[in-house]
Amino acid sequence: MDMRRRLLFTAPLAVVALGGWGFYTILERMEQDKYDPHALPSPLIGHKPPAFNLPGFNTAPGFSNTDLAAPPQPMLVNWFASWCLPCAQEAPMMAQLAKTGLPIWGIAYQDQPDALTSYFAQYGNPYTKLALDASGLTAINWGVYGVPETYLIDKNGIVRWRWAGAITSDVMANGLQPLLAKYA
Amino acid sequence: MLLLLPGLALAQVPNPAQTVMRDGVTLTQAQEQRAEAIGDQLRCLVCQNESIEGSSATLAKQLRIIIRQHVAAGDGDKSIMDYMVHRYGIFVLLKPPFSRLTLLLYATPVLALILGFLVAWLTRRSKIPPPPPLDDAEQDRLERLLKS
Structure with a gap:
């Protein structure tokens, strides 16, 4: 009887304590910037990008998913647009990354060649290759929901990381650099 | 006056065969209702607290068009939902499924x-x-x- 009463009391208490611990962990991780409830994990991670074939900028050829199938070294695919403010914000970071020899392929999202020309004149062009997704339909297949978005693709052509929003020095140091070392 | 009311109610019932156009896609009334019901269950990823149906974001409009094209092609609700989850993950569902995460x-x-x-x-x-x-x-x- 005593045993049963004790179990009746401690079991629900343990359940509530467990729930409380769960909520506490979420809040603590949010405070430490380790968890963002608005960020959504990309279903592309661990997979190859979906089939696409996009035209290039001016006379240069664009690229397709097969060009991303087996890059000689890890690389980035950066979705951006000339009309996007955070893209201009991350432009110096992209230039810095390009200088280290990291290939960055750009896909201009719902953009015009004229606007892109003046954007590159102002912020520089860090892209090894450039493709234009004028309709934005390829972006939907990638699960892109805004610009900029940056994808890390390893030597097997598999997406390893996705960052939605501008790449800051903090994101580069804590997110990108360790993964570049891991998949080098 | 009261005798007229049933007739009035009848006149207001939408004809399911009548076509409507939204976001550039023409559907029958019944198909449009199905498309709206699907869009109501999907999160607009740009604004995050609105449904695709209720959002004015460009991406939401594109996704509404895609839903309507799939409905017009005769695809089932589940296959359209799967299309969205395949691209954006379960976060796109306003009513998330029961899983370890939820x-x-x-x-x-x-x-x-x-x-x-x-x-x-x-x-x-x-x-x-x-x-x-x-x-x-x-x-x-x-x-x-x-x-x-």
Whole structure:
């Protein structure tokens, strides 16, 4: 009887304590910037990008998913647009990354060649290759929901990381650099 | 006047075969209703607290068009939902499925109920402490009162 009463009391208490611990962990991780409830994990991670074939900028050829199938070294695919403010914000970071020899392929999202020309004149062009997704339909297949978005693709052509929003020095140091070392 | 009302109600029932155009896609009334029901269950990823159906974001409009094209092609609700989840993950669903990730979310009402029961039980249990025993003077007074 005593045993049963004790179990009746401690079991629900343990359940509530467990729930409380769960909520506490979420809040603590949010405070430490380790968890963002608005960020959504990309279903592309661990997979190859979906089939696409996009035209290039001016006379240069664009690229397709097969060009991303087996890059000689890890690389980035950066979705951006000339009309996007955070893209201009991350432009110096992209230039810095390009200088280290990291290939960055750009896909201009719902953009015009004229606007892109003046954007590159102002912020520089860090892209090894450039493709234009004028309709934005390829972006939907990638699960892109805004610009900029940056994808890390390893030597097997598999997406390893996705960052939605501008790449800051903090994101580069804590997110990108360790993964570049891991998949080098 | 009252006799006219049933006729009026009949006139307002939409004809399911009648076509409507939204976001550039023409559907029958019934198909449009299905498309709206699907869009209502999907999160607009740009604004995050609105449905695709209720959002004015460009991406939401594109996704509305895609939903309508799939509906027009005769695709089932589940295949359209899967199309979205395949691209954006379960976050796109306004009503997330029950999984390890959403366990705490779905367990919250039960947790709150158990906590409520515990609190109620503990308050009932802590009874008012018994009054201190009577001292000699009070005991005498009590006896005198009882005798009189």
